[in-house]
Every structure is written in C-alpha cells, then in structure tokens.
Amino acid sequence: MAKLPDDKTLDKMESLLNVASDFTRLKIMYSISDSEKSVSEIVEEVGASQSLVSHQLKVLKKANLVTTRKEKTKVFYKLADHHIVELLSVVYEHVTE
Amino acid sequence: MAKLPDDKTLDKMESLLNVASDFTRLKIMYSISDSEKSVSEIVEEVGASQSLVSHQLKVLKKANLVTTRKEKTKVFYKLADHHIVELLSVVYEHVTE
C-alpha cells in the first residue's frame, strides 16, 4: 500500500467519506446513479421530505459529488464522475460479501 | 449501476463509511496497511495521544475493519481485509486526480 498521504490529502479524503456516509445521501446517490433526475423525482424515489433532500443535495453539490442542470422550473442532478460509483461499489461489496 | 440496496445494507454502508471518515482513523489505517503494528508503534507514527489512538482502534475493531493479535504486553493491529485498502485507494484517487 502507498505511503501515508499528507495532511491536506487526508483532509480531503475525510471530507469525501464524511459526505458519503449518510443514509439519505447514499439513497440520493443511488437514485441518480443511472441517470440524472429532478429533485421531485429524487424526493419520490428516496422517500424523504423535500426539504431534507434539498439540504442534502446542497451538501453533495458543495462537495462536488453531483452536478446540476436547470430546465424551466426543474433542476436535474447527476453524479459528478465515475469515482463515486466505484466508491459505492467497493463499500457495497464489503458489506454484502 | 446496481439497484438501490435495501435499508439494512445501506445502514451497513453508512456505518462503514462513517468509521472510515475520520482523520485519525485514516492515519491509523494507513499506518497498518503495510504490516501489523503494536499500539505504541501506531501512536508514534500517527502522532496522536495514546488514549485517542486506543479509542479509535476500538472503533475500528468494533466495525471489523481491523483484527488484533496479542503478544506478551503488546497488542498488534492489522487491517481486516483487502476491501479496506481498496476503499482507501478509490478515495485517494478521487481527491488527488
């Protein structure tokens, strides 16, 4: 395994893991892992309140885990890159083996 | 990407990510990623207090991320399996690309 990363890198790793480590946000990430979805669609799929989903989407966006596209009154969210899916896969494999 | 896992699995994923998402614990995991180490060696390498390291090792052990081996007065810790290293790698790649 590689050497211990410097503190700055470890900080970023901690942040990423922190953002990923939430039940609601995990559901949201899975919800948009196939294709982009509007907030209301995510709310529907995830089964959480509109407010909560909006708050958590903001967290995900601030951490650059998702990107957005606006169309009329709707806002579509999707995962920022493939690393996110890989991360979810590795974690999923670990807990379901 | 796969379907949304059931709540039980998501709970486990959340727990694993939660445990991994801490600065001190990340350092500890890297410290023992090459080979097993005693608590005092980990304390030395990580640069945190003995108490903190012991507390966090307990967290890691409870989550089954590490295993232990006792020898005389020393306790050696090592990563439980290869998934942990993979997880660290994926996260590292994401934040350093």
Place this chain on the structure above:
DNA sequence: GCCATATATGAACATCCTTTCATATTTCAA
C-alpha cells in the same frame, strides 16, 4: 509480590450533523 510497561476505559466537553418546520425564491402559465 512489586514495579514498569503497554493498553484500555470512563466521564466530560465542545463541536458538528441530521432532520423538521416554516418560509422564501424562482420560473412559467394563464
């Protein structure tokens, strides 16, 4: 048994986080 070393534990504190509730903002249609 007694001491020194290694490790673990418990309480306390401060900080951060998730969630809810109420409300604000934006955008379009009529």
Place this chain on the structure above:
DNA sequence: TTGAAATATGAAAGGATGTTCATATATGGC
C-alpha cells in the same frame, strides 16, 4: 400580474462524535 409548481433556505432541536484528562487493567521481569 396573480397563482401554482418546483426548489432552496434559515433557524432550531436533538442526537451523535472526536478529543482530552485522569485512571484502570493487564502482563511480564525481577
């Protein structure tokens, strides 16, 4: 421009979490 739909925001409550400090427990050598 008024209303409705979609999304975002702010404050507040409640619980969880990381860290420190002091102390306890265990183990082996003498």
